[in-house]
Amino acid sequence: MTNALEIEGLVKTYGDGFRALKGIDLHVAEGDFFALLGPNGAGKSTTLGIVCSLVNKSAGKVRVFGSDIDTHLSDAKLNLGVVPQEFNFNQFEKVFDIVTTQAGYYGIPLKKASESAEKYLRQLGLWDKRDTPAMMLSGGMKRRLMIARALVHEPKLLILDEPTAGVDIELRRSMWTFLEAMNRRGTTIILTTHYLEEAEALCRNIAIIDHGRILRNTSKKELLQQLSSETFVLDTAKPLEKAPELDGFYNHLDDEGALVVDVQKGQSLNGMFIQLENQGIRVVSMRTKANRLEELFVRMVEDNNTSVAKQGETA
């Protein structure tokens, strides 16, 4: 299968000498839903900025659907749609004009551009706002406008840099549904996010970047298997006053009174349920805690920080 994105030995040194990227290799397969995760300043936006031609690279190779950005930049750009972190449209222009103008930059004639703009503005719930100047939109609407603008030329690869930053939960969920549908229809999606729950819910493959280096690049499944324990949230028939004594299972009550139990790899859930049954605690529902990726991410970044600090000491 063709790779939607291939990055080899990517280096970026800014004018002040800061090395944001120290030789990054990254491959994203066509059709993937891929997350690039990392703490602030890790190099996520620089990487995506280079792919989108907003940042000049210092060294390395970038190919979008096989088109090298050094030799076939125009072909690479035709396959790319970009949703940046910051609002970057003319605030005085009307919603419809912003989207059709972007289509025009891709060489799409106005009639076809208008049809495509209508399709995506309707899908993203902005059609009623088409004649509204962008500055009059709410934050969530502005984010959706940037998604409509990025899709108007039907790109094969959609890059989203923190697409749901500052968006309320309801809107975030509806954006997830929209992006999942886009991905099912064949659009490759790469996103960066601070909401690890988002990456865990949406993405199939994940790369973790820190201090300009890729720490891990693997499938979400494989990444999560590295966790030595899994956390379950149990709702009980009667509210508990305090966490029960469960031999071999660390547990506590969360803020809402649900029982949170850590189950180590190899431990049997049956053992936990027998102990609960013996104490007269009846479980009515159970779910896994959704921040497993977050635990892993924090651990990896902390390990890397320690390693970077040690290198600094010995240098």
Added chain:
Amino acid sequence: MRTDAMLTAYKTIVTREIRRFMRIWPQTLLPPAVTMTLYFIIFGNLIGSRIGAMGGFDYMSFIVPGLIMMAVITSSYANVVSSFFSMKFQRSIEELLVSPVPNWIILAGYVTGGMSRGLGIGLIVTLLSLGFTQLSIHHLPMVILTVFLTSALFSLGGFINAMLATKFDDISIVPTFVLTPLTYLGGVFYSIDMLPGFWQGVSMINPILYMVNAFRYGILGVSDVNPYVALGMILMFIAILSAISLRMLARGKGIRH
């Protein structure tokens, strides 16, 4: 990018630019019309009637070509510098940078946008001047060539200014401290024959003098300089500024990190 796609992209940029200055017409179209009308009334009618003839023509007729050119120059420059810098400031320039539009199309689109406003203002000022004097065209091709090329040249100047600017102050420095003095000293209101020899020599290094005089030659048939030399100079400056602009775009000066 295919040729028809490039043409669509070019038309998109030009349409966007025209839509922008039409949307804010009280800031873009009205002020030069008001200012130039005041020039016609004060310098042309009130003071001009006491000055007498200049270059063989009454003073009003003499200053009209220069005032039209002044309006074209400042409007062409102002359109591109403010539009492109605003795009940088709002980061909407990224819409263009992520798209496959070639740099020369971006430049051509902005220059055409600047020329649209510059020539539009030129037309408005010309129509206003007809209320004060009669205009006869001495050499139409020279009039058209000079006004088009001058508008293109100052649109390019505005583009370079916008690329280099990092704050709003930077886009007003050149118009205020360079463009305006050069225009006023470029023979808009007087013939350089009136100046002492030394200042005539100094005036000859002012490029705007050549443009104003070439345009005046096209309308009145009189000029302080050879109009064909002036045309050659404008073309040479256009070539130089185009090369600089394209180089800056390729390197992403001020627009890419």
